[in-house]
Amino acid sequence: MAQKYIDLTTLKYLLNNVHGLSQLVQLERYKEHDPESMGMFLDSVKEFADRELFPFFKEMDDSPAAFKNGEVIVHEQVGVIMKKGGEMGLICGPFDYEIGGLQLPFIVHTAATYILDTANNHLPGYLTLTLGAAELITHFGNSALKDAYIPKMLSGEWGGTMCLTEPDAGSSLSDITTKATPTKDGHYHIKGQKIFISGGDYPYVENIVHLVLARIEGAPAGTKGISLFVVPKLRTENGNSIKNDVTTLSDFQKMGQRGFATTHLGFGDQNDCRGWLLGEAHQGLKYMFQMMNDARIGVGRGAAAISMAAYQASLQYAKERTQGRKLRSSGKKDPNESPCPIIEHPDVRRMLFLQKAIAEGSLSLILLAAKYHDLQLAEKDQATKEKYGMLLEIITPIVKTYPAEAGAVAVNNGLQVLGGYGFCTDFILQQYYRDIRIFSIYEGTTGIQSQDLLGRKVLMDNGRALELLLNEILETITEALTMENLKPYATILGDKIKLTQEVTAHLMPIATEGDFERYLSDANLFMEFLSHLVLGWIWLDIAATAEKDILKKDNTYPLDFYQGKIHTMKFYFKYELIKTSGLAKSIMHEDVLTLNSEKDYF
Structure with missing residues (x-):
């Protein structure tokens, strides 16, 4: 098994140098923190991951979670991460001091959870789902719900989930049928089924708190009639903990x-499942989307x-x-020479640089989204808050999609580096390859994210969000144009801005005419197009930061480290950003070939 799963040096460089953690902690909300203490926190998370996550990664794959004799069986490290995660602040970290949180910048908490993910991506979801469920109760619950659930969820004594999908509805939430019947005692009787519930049942916690989308009897049809309920696995009556008629039917x-x-x-199979309305009736989808947006990040x-861990493993092998x-x-070739390490072969180096470009670029993209989240929350000026809110809105579909789709390509290339060994279970690349495949499906498939990007976010406020994003990119281009080494790449990215405007100018009249099926028919291509543009920006920003550090002779990191970032930016521009030209041609092509017609060509 590979010995290294993360490049902590690059993580800290992106956090501090590229994304300016020192400026962020000057804001009132985060003034009790400083970069030094945050660095120590990340080091402690890395030590924890080394000890309690990474050694069990393959073992958890070999002995999967299972449903046996009516119970879900999981690896005992689930209990460890819930207990220790609670103690270390990995659940309560972003929450306000007033409710027992640490008021950490979300970008730092994201970095910490990223470390856990690189070590063993099977475990952190138990923590983060609990965090997300607790966050919704904190935002929308009354004092009784907060007092009953938040303390034990933040401590890791209780777990949490989100329950949206149903057997016959899938991602079409307007078609959910789970019912909520009001009672005179203030609670609701919940009846229905939910599928694909991650962390839906497991031992090692005292209780699991489900946030369930359901329809109150008599509610309007569609998404407008959906409400959100707190439905614990165990409920408290007269000081006693009793089963709440929440049943695990299968895994x-x-x-x-x-x-x-x-x-x-299954909820209410014995007609005794009680749920408590969270917030207002018929607002459930709006509430849940707050959790889902964070979940998409x-x-x-x-x-x-995963792409980072796979890169480290294939790099070590090479x-x-x-x-x-x-x-x-x-x-x-000289047959008398000894064989060379395969990292000396150009094609292997190409595959490794692709992995590096995708893994490190994706990490910087994730940190950027977390930074926008922090700025939206902490800034006092309303116009500034709205700006960062819109930037977060438009990049969230990309943040969810690019690391998953491009990450799968990266891991696939890593497996190829290993050749036949990559196909064997003795080597870890095949596990990373299987693990990452679900991420383009989680929390809305790539198709759904693409329609959200083009159908909602690009059109939002008459294109204001896209305009703000392009302005952010132009700021980086303007700075890079002042650096002789980066000027050619800044010019290339500037041309891609013009190409983006050409593509949107082609698409907008189709939307204005109301032909939305055609407008969205190539939404996936637009997602890929805009993702490449954004990642080109991400890499130019990293390169500009490295170039500035070189020019001021900052010896915090070796010269090769800075030059490596610039070299990887050049690689991304040559091999990946160039793909936008072909994608633009496809999007603007006059043939519309995927719409349904009277003829069945299948």
Whole structure:
């Protein structure tokens, strides 16, 4: 098994140098923190991950979570991460001091959870789902709900989930049928089923608190009639803890993330499942989307982490594996020479640079989203808050999608570096390959994210969000144009801004005419197009930071470290950003070939 799963140096460089943690902690909300203490916190998380997560990664894949004799069986490290995660502040970290939180910047908490994900992506979901459920109760619950649930959820004594999907509804939430019947005692009787519930049941916690979307009897049809309920596995009556008629019906055996329990839950099979309305009636989807937006950043974070861990494993292999000989100037190989490490072969280096570009670029993208989250929360000026809110809105679909889709390509290339060994279970790349595949499906598939990006976010406020994003990119281009080494790449990215405007100018009239089916028919291509633009910006920003550090002779990191970031930016521009040209041609092509017609060509 690989010995290294994360590049902590790059994580800290991106956090401090590229994304300016020292400026962020000057804001009133975060003034009790400083970069030094945050660095120590991340070091302690890394030590914890080294000890309690990484050594059990393969073991959890070999012995998956399972449903046996009416109970869900999971690895005992689930209990460890819930207990220790609670103690270390990995659940309560972003919460306000007043409710027992640490008021950490979300960007630091994201970095900490990323470390856990790189070490063992099967475990952190138990923590983060609990955090997300607690966050919704904190935002929308009354004092009784907060007092009853928040303390034990933040401590890790109780777990939490989100329950949206139903057997016959899938991602179409307007079609959910789970019912909520009001009672004179203030609670509701809940009846229905939910599927694909991550962390839906497991031992090692005293209780699991489900946030369940359901329809109150007589509610309007569609998404407008959906409400959100707090439905614990165990409820308290007269000081006693009793079963709440929440039943695990089965589990799902998966190709990857096998240590992360995924369940099929039944509510009210004995007509005695009680739930408590969270917030106002018929506002459930709006509330849940707050959790889902954070969860989508979390999905991107998990995929970025897997691509990083896979890169570290394949990089280690490429340095150690000897095979073949280098070509000489004659074009021939000397059979008398010893075989060279495969990292010396150009095609292997190409695959490794692709992994590096995607893994590190995805990480910086995730940290950027977390930073926007922090700025939206902490800034006092309303116009500034709205700006960062809109920036967060438009990049969230990309943050969820790019690390998952490009990350799968990166891990696939890592597996290829290992050749036949990559296909064998003795080597960890095949597990990373299986694990990352779910991330483009979690929390809304790539198709759903693409329609959200083009159908909602690009059109939002008459294109204001996209305009703000392009302005952010132009700021980086303007700075890079002042650096002789980066000027050609800044110019290239500037041309891609113009190409983006050309693509949107082509698409907007189609939307204005009301032909939304055609407008969204190539939404996935637009997602890929805009993702490449954004990652080009991410890499130019990293390179500009490194170039400034070189020019001021900052020796905090070795010169090769800074130059490596610039080299990887150049690689991304040559091999990845260039793809926007072909994507633009496809999006603006006159043929519309995927709409349904009277003829069945299948």
